[in-house]
Amino acid sequence: MCGIVGLFLKDKSLEADLGRMLSEMLVTMTDRGPDSAGIAVYNAHQAGQAKITVQADNPQVDFDGLDKKLGVAIGTSVKMDIRDTHAVLTMPQASLDTAMAELRQLDPVIRIMGRGESIEIYKEVGLPETVVSRFDIAKMSGTHGIGHTRMATESAVTTMGAHPFNTDSDQCLVHNGSLSNHNSLRRKLRRENIRIETENDTEVAAAYLTWKLQNGSSLGEALESSLNDLDGFFTFVVGTKDGFGVVRDPIACKPAVMAETDSYVAFGSEYRALVNLPNIEQARVWEPEPATVYFWNH
Template identity: 65%
Template sequence: MLASMLCVMTDRGPDSAGFAVYGAGAKDKVKLSLRAAAGYDFSALAAGLSIPADGLPPLAVRSTHAIIEVPAAREADVRAFLAARHPEVAVVGTGARMEIFKEVGLPATVADTFGLAKMSGTHGIGHTRMATESAVTTAGAHPFSTGADQCLVHNGSLSNHNQLRRQLKREGITFETENDSEVAAGYLTWRLKQGATLGEALEAGLKDLDGFYTFVVGTENGFGVLRDPVACKPAVMAETDQYVAFGSEYRALVDLPGIEKARVFEPEPATVYFWERAQ
């Protein structure tokens, strides 16, 4: 369903595409979503990460990306190892359940490259981009993740992102690109580290983030939606007993099963919506 929705929106963003899928996780383990150049030997990297008590970490390679699962208590050590020994490998995201994949190209190509249609999970978030705030690069593709099991996709533009980036860097938030959407993700992570709930962080953003935007934010347990106070960018929701779906346009939803019986509505401006998966 997510692959189909992405492909429908091709003409809104043919430059790059990406998605996060929240699948199964293991107790006390964390998944690192890694990205490298085409043909990179992730198996050799994993062998270098052998942890005596645990053996070789589980590894799943999908084209230019790989998901590697390590003990949660060793995440900092693994990140330090990657930074020191493998600077050519980027950590796209981490979390107990979240896996992130993104690449330059048409959404259909990206979805096929990573095998999105065969993935499974409780929820997923996708985005296809027309680059307006930064270069057409894989690093600049959405989703952006700056916190565990947290990712953000963004439709719109922030006018104060450079100022916020400088402020957030002083607070210890790191950034890999010049994309304004990564600043929005970092802002939410910073708010969450201060003890805010996701809803509180999004509401605070209505004051601190200047621009026009629609955010979809993924967490381990669900996803949230927020539009700016003017609701400049299009957005539509569909809700049934089986699923909740979001799209920038209704045409992204028309092929979903049971859409004819769904409650279809436009999210209100400056209003936080959040849905959680069944536990």
């Protein structure tokens, strides 16, 4: 199984409630996958700045002085906000790539969850309720966000195996299903110099989109071509800096429900996830068609 939720806000007045609404939606999907949970929240509070979300098993020790060490390594000041096992490192946008490279060298216990101008990713092993409260997701504001609760099939239950997967700046992908050609595709993508960290099938799908985007495809085109190049079952929800997309494989046995009003576009693996959203009774509610790409942009 696995449960997916997503929320893309059109009404700015709802932005302060994004984290709370997403958290509630995700907790509703707990019985679709209790192994691990994760949330990607998009908020671009500081123009010209970029963020890297990192994780460590012993945050008190492992994050101690990390901002200063990274700052020295990249020659600029780095701000660090710690939330439980995660920390968000903020630096000038121009230093993002250098900072990513330095972080990978700096300390092997620091794991990178995501990076971009507006994305923050929080994910851990455990129930959605525990994970969202550990990171206090309910208090976060943002323009759009995606959540996932996992029932693992293709790789181990670890923090790195939890969704969302971020394979390039501000991109993320969550998945319900399983891919059968992920090993061959991973080898192919690595030959194309796309970095893939885990043995997880979903990370390969995320990396595939990154590869397509780097080669000039629009996100819509990348999602279209995923229908030909990815073999297996999937309902994907993807996020970009200002966009939100959905695609299901042609067989479409992994459930998906969407709702749209003037204020938001919402995704849930089941309708249950959407029942607390404002004015849901008046929303247009539908199931995304198989092999059809849906996309919304700010």
